[in-house]
Every structure is written in structure tokens, then in C-alpha cells.
Amino acid sequence: MPPPLNGPVPCSILSGFFVLRRCERPAAGPCPSCTRPVCPEHFGSDGLCPECSRNTARDAYDRTWTYGHRRRHYENSSAVYGSSTYYPDYSSFDEHDRDAFEPDGGDWAAASGDFAGGDDWDGADGDGGGDWDSGDDGLVDS
Amino acid sequence: MFWRKQRRALERLHPLHRQLVEEQRFSATLPSADWTALVASLATHEQVISRPKWRLPTRTASVVVPVLRVLQEDMEPGAPLGVTADLRGPKVDEKRGERRGIPVRPPVKSGQETFYTDPWLVVRAELRDGSVLDVVVVERVRERRLLKRNPRGKIKIKTKSKAVRTVRATRRLPKDARVARPAPPAPAWLDVRVQRKENGRTVLRASAKGPATDDQHAVDTLLTVSGELFRWTPPRPPAAPPRRAR
Numbered sequence: 001m002p003p004p005l006n007g008p009v010p011c012s013i014l015s016g017f018f019v020l021r022r023c024e025r026p027a028a029g030p031c032p033s034c035t036r037p038v039c040p041e042h043f044g045s046d047g048l049c050p051e052c053s054r055n056t057a058r059d060a061y062d063r064t065w066t067y068g069h070r071r072r073h074y075e076n077s078s079a080v081y082g083s084s085t086y087y088p089d090y091s092s093f094d095e096h097d098r099d100a101f102e103p104d105g106g107d108w109a110a111a112s113g114d115f116a117g118g119d120d121w122d123g124a125d126g127d128g129g130g131d132w133d134s135g136d137d138g139l140v141d142s
Numbered sequence: 143m144f145w146r147k148q149r150r151a152l153e154r155l156h157p158l159h160r161q162l163v164e165e166q167r168f169s170a171t172l173p174s175a176d177w178t179a180l181v182a183s184l185a186t187h188e189q190v191i192s193r194p195k196w197r198l199p200t201r202t203a204s205v206v207v208p209v210l211r212v213l214q215e216d217m218e219p220g221a222p223l224g225v226t227a228d229l230r231g232p233k234v235d236e237k238r239g240e241r242r243g244i245p246v247r248p249p250v251k252s253g254q255e256t257f258y259t260d261p262w263l264v265v266r267a268e269l270r271d272g273s274v275l276d277v278v279v280v281e282r283v284r285e286r287r288l289l290k291r292n293p294r295g296k297i298k299i300k301t302k303s304k305a306v307r308t309v310r311a312t313r314r315l316p317k318d319a320r321v322a323r324p325a326p327p328a329p330a331w332l333d334v335r336v337q338r339k340e341n342g343r344t345v346l347r348a349s350a351k352g353p354a355t356d357d358q359h360a361v362d363t364l365l366t367v368s369g370e371l372f373r374w375t376p377p378r379p380p381a382a383p384p385r386r387a388r
Contacts, residue, residue, distance in 0.1 A: 017215045017365075020371040055194045060208040062187035066215050069208070073365050080366060081326045 011039035013049060017070050151190045156183035162198045162229070163187075171224035171266075174217040177210050199229035205263065205279075206355035209364065213267045213275070224266040232260035232283045232305070244286065251289045251297075258283040263364075271375075272316035277368055280308045281354050309363050310347070313371040317342045324373035332370055348373040361385035 011023040013036070027037030031049035044053040049068040059065060152160060158180050161168045184207060187198050193307045213223055231362055236256045244253040263279040283305045290298045315321070319362050321336060321344050328334050328348070335347045 015215060016270075017212045018369055019216045021270070054280055057226075059203065060211050061181060061203075066211050069212070070215075073362070073369070076362070077366060077369065080329055 009037040011041045012044060013038060013051070015042075017066060017073075022123045145193050148191060148193045148196070152196060155187075155190070155337075156180050158182040159187070162202060162227070163191070163198065166199050166224075166230045167228040169226040171222050173220045174214050174223045174267075175219035176275065177214060177223060181207055181210060189306040201227075201229050201262070201357055201360075204246075205361055205364075206312055208361050209263070209265060209277075212365065213265065214281065216269045217231060217267055217270075218270050221270070222266075224264075226264040228260070228262050232258040232262075232281055233285075234260075236259075246288065249290050249292060251291050253288045255286045258285065273319070274314045275368065275371070276312040276314075278310045279360065279364060280310070282306050283354075301341050306351060307354040307360065307363070308351045309360075309367045310349040310351060311364075311368040311371055313368075314347045314353075314366075315344045315346065315375065317373060319344060321346070322376050328370050328373075332367065332369060334374075336374065346374050351361075 008025045011025045011027045013023045014020055014037045015023050023042060025039035025041060029038065029044065030036060031038050031043075031052055033052040036049055038049045038052075044050060044064050046053050049138055050064040050113060053064050060069075092104050152163065155163070156179055158168045158170055162184075184202060185196065191197075206225070206229075210223075210225065218222060227319040237260050239257040239259050241254060244255055246253040258281075260281040260283065262281060263275045263277070265275075267275045269275055283303055283317055286302045288300045290300060292298070331350055331352065333349050337345045337347070339345060348367045350367050352363065354360075
């Protein structure tokens with residue numbers, strides 16, 4: 001059983017196939033594999049989030065099949081279009097992928113040094129942190 | 143052997159599942175969430191039904207269920223999703239079209255070709271972005287039948303079939319939706335048309351024609367043709383973050 005989350009956190013699963021959208025239902029707990037917050041709707045029968053359990057879904061009767069197939073479809077489409085940015089609503093890296101490059105799990109506001117909340121990234125003096133202040137989650141998908 | 147237990151099991155299945163087993167086709171419009179019950183019923187078929195006569199058409203698992211799953215992902219639970227699937231195959235009397243003779247020379251005595259038009263999957267879905275997606279998969283089969291006679295008078299009939307699959311997708315956008323030509327253009331085999339209606343709506347159409355190969359290829363083509371229509375509508379800009387109070 002995954003440990004409970006601290007406070008109300010929205011589900012971070014990206015739902016949809018062509019029309020992508022964050023789920024944003026209240027999360028029930030983190031995925032034991034990737035630690036992303038997941039709502040009860042998106043927890044699979046194996047207790048993992050759809051992205052982590054997508055490799056085990058063998059056919060379309062499995063509820064999590066769509067997540068694995070979405071990724072395969074978008075990867076294969078790069079060959080059709082000869083580009084990796086052929087869908088404006090989808091990029092080959094999503095927030096989950098980019099979080100892997102963040103040493104602290106992708107929380108920009110909590111980072112130290114150059115990414116601390118006091119820096120003016122938009123170059124405007126006294127703007128209170130510009131576009132990278134603590135109220136911004138920093139990452140925009142697509 | 144009267145298959146009494148099997149018949150009772152069949153009667154307990156979802157009505158559309160039963161119709162698919164008995165008639166190899168179904169047509170229904172249901173709220174998106176209600177299709178989950180059909181998929182769940184279809185998933186149990188192998189365990190419940192063993193009678194060969196009541197086998198599911200192969201395209202059920204390979205095409206119909208994946209398409210249902212994909213469209214459900216993009217729909218609100220109560221939005222209507224209409225599916226007409228006719229999995230009887232193209233060589234059915236009501237799908238037979240033009241039949242004409244073809245010029246022949248000895249030893250062929252006569253020849254004729256028949257065309258079959260089989261729109262085996264028609265889908266209409268109201269998506270959660272306010273647009274309506276229609277997808278039609280049509281298989282057109284040409285069957286050539288030649289009658290040959292050898293010098294000893296023996297007659298042979300030779301038949302040859304060639305199938306072409308067309309996938310057409312139409313997306314009707316909500317009023318005043320923004321449309322922009324996507325940066326990498328669509329490949330040459332994918333025909334795209336944009337039509338602006340007088341009422342402020344834009345209709346995007348895409349179609350592709352190719353050989354009717356395996357079912358996995360049908361799903362991939364269907365998703366690529368449908369997906370092309372979504373490249374024309376740029377994503378909405380993300381909501382501006384709240385400004386921090388000074």
C-alpha cells in the first residue's frame with residue numbers, strides 16, 4: 001500500500017488520446033513505482049498508475065491498454081511525419097519524463113541556487129520572480 | 143448435442159455482444175461510459191462461449207474494441223458515441239455492387255468482375271473539446287471470375303480478389319475554433335481538406351486509401367488519419383499562473 005500524500009494533491013495522469021488533459025481528480029496516493037499522485041480511477045488492478053502498468057496490458061480489453069498504445073502511436077507517427085513534434089498537443093517528453101531530469105522531483109520552487117523563487121527570469125526588475133515564481137509549477141506540457 | 147448450457151450463457155451476455163455473435167454486426171448509440179459494459183462482456187467471451195458457430199468475428203478484438211477504448215478516452219462519460227460495425231465480410235449480397243463483363247481471349251471463354259463495397263466500421267463521437275468526430279472505414283473489393291476451357295473440353299473457373307481500404311475521418315469543430323496549418327505537412331498518401339462553413343464552424347476532413355492488409359494496420363491507419371485532424375487545432379495556451387502578491 002503506498003504511503004498517503006501530504007494534503008490534497010490532484011491526480012497527475014494525462015488522460016485522453018487525441019485531446020490530452022490532466023485528470024486533476026483528488027489523488028488517493030502515489031504510484032508505488034513512479035511516486036506520481038494518482039486518483040482511485042486511474043489505479044490499475046496491479047496497484048500501479050496506467051503509465052507504469054501499460055507494459056503489462058496485453059490487449060485492448062485491459063483498461064490501461066490505451067496509455068501504452070497512445071505512446072506507441074505517437075512514437076510511430078514520428079516516422080510518418082518525419083518529425084518528433086508533429087502533434088502540437090503532444091510532445092515526446094511529458095512532465096513525467098522531464099521530472100526524471102530534476103534532482104528533487106521537478107519542483108522548481110523548492111530548488112536551491114539559480115532556480116530559487118527570488119530570481120527574475122523574465123528580466124523585469126522587481127517583478128516578484130517573473131514567470132518562475134513559487135505560484136508557477138514551471139512546466140507546461142507541449 | 144443441443145448446446146443448452148451455451149445458449150443460456152449466450153443469453154446472459156450484453157445485448158450488443160449477443161447480436162454480434164448471432165448476426166456478426168451491431169449498430170448502437172450509447173453514452174460513452176455505457177460502452178465499457180460491452181467491452182467487459184466481450185472480454186469474457188473466450189471463457190463463456192466455446193461453440194465454434196458462436197465465435198466472435200476477429201475484427202471485434204483487433205479493431206472494434208481498440209477504437210472504442212481510444213474514443214472513450216477523449217469523451218465525457220455521458221457524451222454519445224455511435225458505432226455501426228458490420229463484420230460479416232464484403233462478400234454479402236447486399237454489399238454487392240456493379241457487375242460487368244471483361245474482354246477475354248481464348249482459352250478463356252468468359253470473364254466478369256464484381257465490385258463489393260463494405261463500410262464495415264462507422265463511428266461518431268462527441269469529444270470533450272466540443273468537436274464531433276466521424277470515422278468511416280470502407281473496404282472495396284474487386285472480384286474477377288474467369289471461365290477457361292482446355293483443348294479436351296475441361297472447364298475451370300478461376301477467381302481473384304483484390305481489396306482496397308479507405309479510411310475517412312471528419313472533425314466538426316466548435317464555433318470560432320482556431321485552425322492553423324501544422325508545421326510538418328501530412329504525408330502524400332493522406333489527403334486533408336479544410337472547409338469553413340457560413341455558420342462559423344470549420345470542418346476538417348482527412349482520408350487515406352491503401353491495400354486492405356491486416357487488422358492492426360487498419361487500426362494504425364484509422365488513428366493516423368483521425369490524428370491528422372487534431373494537428374490542425376493548436377492546443378489552448380496554458381492558464382496564466384496567479385501573480386504573487388507583493
